Structures are given as structure tokens and as C-alpha cells.
Amino acid sequence: MNKAVVESKQDEEWQPKIIAFLCNWCSYAGADLAGVSRIQYPPTIRVVRVPCSGRINPFFIIKSLIDGWDGVVVSGCHPGDCHYISGNLVARRRFAIVKELLDFIGIEPDRVHFMWASAAEGELFAVMIRKISELVKKLGPNKKFEKKW
């Protein structure tokens, strides 16, 4: 990186990096729709496509936080719309516990988000991402799991 680029980067406002786990059948298509419809949302998210929200091991979320992502979003199909019938329902119980325990040990509740977005909800997806970016931005960088050495 040349000097000019570095300087201009320093001037920029800090932008959070958010990892988004999107289910292949709904949310990923929803994000795609937001894209092809040219709906604007902040470029803070990096998408990981997963087969189903039920595929998400709570460890995915925790490892993202350890690795220094500022926020985590998990999005799946609405209850009843799951391609695998009950994957998202299983996931929902799991997420409830993950969310409560993360809150319990002192991770800010606004860092980890769960949402539903169908393939037709490109607009909603963009709105949600805007909202989440805002919330995570307010919290600042995620430094809790940073190692000392």
C-alpha cells in the first residue's frame, strides 16, 4: 500500500467488519435480490453461504468473535419456510441460548444478531443490514477476545 492510500484510510471513519452467515435458500437469495435491485446498504458485511441456518454451529459465531470480527449476523428462512422443514426451528433454540450466554459473560448484545429474511425480501435485508451496521458501529471494535501475546 502506498503512502497516499494509507493516509486516506486513516482519514476515513472506522467501519465495522461484520460476518454474515446466510442460508442458501432464502437469505442468500434475498441478499442477491437486494444486489440486483440495486438497493444500497453499507459494505460492512462479508457473506458466508451456508446450506441452512441449522448448519450453523454456535462455534462459528464464537470463532468469528475470537478472530476479531466486530459483529456477526445469522439469517435464515422464516419459520415454516425451511427447505429442510425444521432446520431453522432447531437453530432458533440454539441461537436463543447462544445469545443469552454471550450476553451473560459480557459480550455486548448488539454484536450478535439473528434474523429471518426470505428470498423476496431484498428491501428488508438491506434495511436490516443498515440497522445492524449502525448498532455495531456504535459499539466500536471488538477487542474482548484479543490475545495479549
Added chain:
Amino acid sequence: MVKQMGDIQAENVEIEKKMREVARSLLIEKEVDVIIGYARGTVPLSSSPIFIKNVEDIDSLIWDNLCYVNLARYVVPPLTEFVDNEKVELKVGIVSKGCVARALIHLAKEKQVDPEKIKIIGIPCNGVVNRRRIEKELGEKEVLEISVSNDQVIVKGKDFEEVLPYQDYLNELCKTCKVKSPPMSSSLSDVIVGESIEISSVEDDFSDLSEYESKTPEEKWEVITELLSDCTRCYACREACPMCYCNLCFVDQNKPIWFGKTSEMSDIIVFHLVRAMHMAGRCVGCGACSSVCPMGIDLKLINRKLEKIVKERFDFTAGLSLDVMPPMMTQKMEDSEDFMLGEH
């Protein structure tokens, strides 16, 4: 819960007598092949598990306030023996206070224990003294003898004698325990012998957590860091836990490496956090993890929180009956979504 204590010593002797009688008759009538119970430990402030096959050895079974091991730990995987070159599964009688029985029932629900192969010898528990706390209190002094009488713990050493109040040195989880004896229900009637209580749901207000939960995230993080700062990741808590029976534990897994193997704070917290996640809806609150911790860390805060989450969200208490499905093994369309991000 503060029970009006009679003489604890006398109570223990009574329990011990009854327990031995039941165990003896089970062995004599060949209802079980082996009895798992508690025996006198080799050092003071401890007890050790014992496996008894001969009726003559029954008298080495004991019950006192230092029987902290959760004996359900010893039946997963099932005990077997070779008879004529064939592996035979043994029928086991297990001396069970409330939490041991709950662990066994939950393990049966998870299909780790065959209810037809076990007999729960129920005893009413009157709490377990937290030996680590006593050790901490006494510092370097060596304990030679410990006894409980009335509501005092009397600790004797070479040239000192100390009297500690029993209620204060009770295990934190025992203070809030609501299931002192094995929980009886119709589907368990031929599994449980000895003492038991009819209980179908536990009422609890979790007021002990409210102070911690009102803290800000920063304060919570501080408290948790402080609590776990002594942890050396020896995994004694995992080894003592009746619910930790995975063939390959996530901490031993190295493909993928989910988190670091160091004893740095972030790794320690992740270990305890993920272990807690695995315990959701399964922890029976026996306090074995806290009792065995060589650094004297009391994990009750996390154990209680798990109990609270499961109770409030899914109205479930682990190990009460064979008829109710544990929450993490099932799901419902109308589960609460209050934690999710909505449109507004």
C-alpha cells in the same frame, strides 16, 4: 434454601444405615451385580467412589457431607464384564442423592443409560460441604479430621481446631437445590428404590442471579474474567461432569481448531462458554465441577444461568422425568423470538 437443620451428624448416620440395608438386599436378591457408592477417602476432606460386588463389603459404603462426586459419571459407557468370553452388561445399583438420580434420568433420556440396567438407591441429601472453600479458608494448615455436627463444620489439624458455620460452607448450588432426593414418577417406579420424592416441576425465582444480571456488559466481563482468572484448563470440571461423555471433546479436537490451546484469558473464557452451551438443558446442578476444581473456582454462576434460561424459555428442568423431551432435542413452531432482530 435454608432447611431447619436437625443434627446433621445423626441424620447422616440414619441415611447411611438405610442405604446399606437397601444395597445389601439388592445384592443378596441378585437384583444388581454391582453397587456404586461412596467410600471413605484416603485423605480428609474427601470421599472416593467404590464399586461393591460382595455383600461383605457393604459396610464400607458411607454417606457424609463430603460425598461430592456425581456417580452417574461411572455408568457411561455401561459397565461390562467378560463371562465365558462374552461381554455382558452389568446391572448396576447406584447410590443416588437428588442430583445423581437426575443425571441418570437425563442420561437415560439421551439413550446413554439403559433404565432396565440400573437401580437408583435413593437417599435424601442434606447438602455437600465445599471442601475447596475450607482449604482456602485454612490456607497452608493441614486438615487431619473433619466432622459435621449440629450446624457446624469442625475442622481439626495438628495444633488447631476451627469451627465453621455449616450453612456458609455449603456448596452454592446445594443452597438453591430443590430436588434433594431422586424425583419419582410413574415411569420410574421400578428403577428407584429407597427414598424418593414426587416432583414434576421445580419452582425457582433465580433471585441469586438478579444482582449479576443488572450489571453492564463491561462489568459482567470483569466479573467473569476475575472468576476464571485462576483457571489452568486442567479439564477437571469436564472429567467430573456426568454429562460430558463425548468421544471427542471440542477442546481436544484439532481439525478444525476452534479455539486456542493456551491458558490465556480469551481461550479460557471460550472454553467455559462453549462448555456451558453444551450443558444447556442438560446441567443438573450437582456442583461436581466446582467441587473438583483444583483452583477452587466456583462455576455456580454459569450453572444457575443455564438452569434459568432453560426454565424460563422452555419450562424445563433437566432430569425430572423420562416423559418430557429435553429442549435441545426438539423444537416448536411457536418458540419465542424475542432475541431476534425485528423489522422495527
